Amino acid sequence: MSLLVKICGLSTRETLDVALQAGADMVGFVFFPPSPRHLSLETARELGRQARGRATKVALTVDADDATLGNIVEVLQPDILQLHGKETVARLRDIKRMFGLPVMKALPVETAADLAPLPGYAAVADRILFDARAPKDATRPGGLGAVFDWHVLENLDLKLPFLVSGGLNADNVAEAVRVTRAGGVDVSSGVERTPGVKDPEMICAFIRAARATEELMVR
Template identity: 75%
Template sequence: MPLIVKICGLSTIETLDAALQAGADMVGFVFFPPSPRHLELPRARELSPQVRGRAGKVALTVDADDATLSGIIEAMRPDLLQLHGKETVARIREIKRLFGLPVMKAIGVETAADLAELPGYAAVADRLLFDARPPKDATRPGGLGVPFDWRLLENLSLEVPFMLSGGLAAGNIHDAVCITRAGGVDVSSGVESSPGVKDAGMIRDFIRAARAAETSLRGVTSHVE
C-alpha cells in the first residue's frame, strides 16, 4: 500500500497549494481554539474549494460536541474526521452514526501501557493515529513537535490502518517509517517556521523525504521477500 502523507494545520491558500502541488494525500484543518493552527469556519469555507478532490480533506477536532461538528461539516465537507481528544469508543460510534463520515482516532503514546486501549478503538475507528502523549500541563493534545519511542509500534498488528505523528520532520521521517511500518505519516509543527506558520519549502522537503522513505522501505521489503 502507498504511504499516505498528511500535512495538518494548514491555514493559508499559499501553503495549502504547496502541499497539494507537492503531492500530499491528505490535508488537515484544525478546529480547536487553543491551537495556533485553529481555523475559523469562514476561512475553512474559503480554503475548502481549493482542494477540489486533489487530496482528502481532514477536519481535526478535540472533544467537539454535535453542534460544533455539524458546523464544521457544513463549512468544509471533510472526507475524514480526526478526533484528537478523549473521545470514548461510545462517542466515536455515535459520531459515525450521526454524521456518516469515517473517523480517525488519535492515540497519545508515551509507554507501552498507552496501547492497551487499542482493541476498543480499532473496533470502531476507520483509522488510528499514534501521536506523542502531551505533558500534563499542555494546553492542546497535539502539534507539539515531540516524538515518542517509535519502537513501541514495532510489529504492531492491527486490522485498521494506522498513521504516525508527533515530532516528524524531513530529517527523521525515514527512520520513523522504517521502524513503525506505518501506513501513513502526519506532520504539522515539523513543516513550520514558527508555531502555526507553515513553510512551503519545508512542506515540499517533508513530502519528498516521505516518498524517499517509502521507496526505501519497499526495496527492503522486496529484498526480504
C-alpha cells in the same frame, strides 16, 4: 504500497496550494481554539473548496460537541473526521452514525501501556493516528513537536490503517517509517517556521523525504 502523507494545520491558501502541488494525500484543518492553527469557519469554507478533489480533507477536532461538528462538516465538507481528544469508543460510534463520515482516532503514546485502549478504538475507527503524549500541563493534545519512542509500535499487529505523528520532520520521517511500518505519516509543527506558520520549502522537503521512504514499506 504508497505511503500516505498528511500535512496538518494548514491555514492559508498559499501553503495549502504548496501542499497540494507537492503531492500531499491528506490535508488537515484544525478546529480547536487553543491551537495556533485554529481555523474560523469562514476560512475553512474557502480552503475546503480549494482542496476539493485534490486531496483527502481532514477535520481535526478535540472533544467537540455535536453542534460544533455539524458546523465544521457543513462548511468544510471533510472526507474524514480526526478526533484528537479523549473521545470514547461510544462517542466515536455516535459521531460516525450522526455524520456518516469515517473517523480517525488519535491515540497518545508514551509507553506500551498506552496501547491498551487500541482494540476498542480499532473496532470502530477507520484509521488510527499514533501521536506523542502531551505533557500534563499542555494546553492542546498535539502539534507540539514531541517525538515518542517508535519502537513501541515496532511489532504492532493492527489490521486497521494507521499513521504516525509527533515531532516528524524531513530528517527523521524515514526512520519513523522504518521502525513502525506505518502506512502514513502526519506532520504539522515539523514544517513550520514558527507555531502555526507553515514554511513552503519545509512542506516540500518533508513530502520528498516521505516519498523516498516508500521502498521501506515493501516487506
